[in-house]
Amino acid sequence: MRVRGGRVPGLEDAPAYSFVAPRRMRLPVLVAVPHAGRDYPAQVVTRMRDPQEAQLRLEDRLVDRLGIAIAEATGASLLVAHAPRALLDLNRAEDDVDWDMIEGGKPELSDLPKTGVQGCNRRARSGLGLVPRRLPGTGEIWRGRLGRSELAARIAGIHQAYHGFLAAELERIRRTWGAALLVDLHSMPPLRAADDEARAPQIVLGDRFGASCHHGLMSAALRHLDARGCLAAQNRPYSGGYVLDRHGAPQLGIHALQVEVCRTTYLDVRLAEPGEGLAAMAELLATLVSALGSETALMGDSDNLLQAAE
16 A cells, blocks of 8 residues: 655645555554655755755654665555654654744734644753754854745645644554554764763664553663664653654554654765665664564554464
8 A cells, every 4th residue: 555645745746755655464563654755846845044054954854765775675554754853853743843943923812723632842942842943053044034834835745744634544554453552763963972881872762651552662672782782762852752752652552653764874975875884774763663563563452463373
């Protein structure tokens, strides 16, 4: 099954996301890549103060290459956002807006979107809200303000389209298998090693401190990576954001785990192009997804358990 949906405002017929799934899923897993989009409308690039720097730092650079390799190796379904994070951050709530960057400022309270998600990250004040405004050490991203109608078009065409599809697909997997796992795939800048560690983590797993997935899945993930010599951290410094808050519902059989991969493990020294480690990291993540998919299938009450064991 292949689906292209949503819309990137400013690009003719450009979908905000694409989805692919095998006809017969081998695992109850959906791998999602929300921050690797590279489809920039020309007028958006023109408004950027430093397009190359902003794009390089805002994107989870080429992490969709890992997602594609994982899906091909495991049979998991794959959802990839093509709309860049510079236009709209899919890991923020609809109302997490820095209204100082919007023409006309903040609208009346009754006109604001109601997300229905409690406790989501509030990042607009730091410049990294629904539409990123500034980057640490770099400053303002944009020239001028964003029109309110353009913001509304981005929310409808990108945010609502992506999350609506994701929610429906996770529910479809849950109905089929009895349980579903969302692997929300990201990349991160290199971390510093802790004082008592010789190395920095290569992967950070986030579950909103236990709120977005069953603790057994997090434990299994940490054991799996440790057995393969990959140093991983749990929830620090990244515990997940709006995606996990909105879609993770372990009490209903829908589990969500954020996976942050260090960019040095799969990119070149400039952290801009594929590096020699990409294939090895993709293989490691594929084994992780396979293991967690089997664990998730066992949590469900379904006739599909045999498929996961094959």
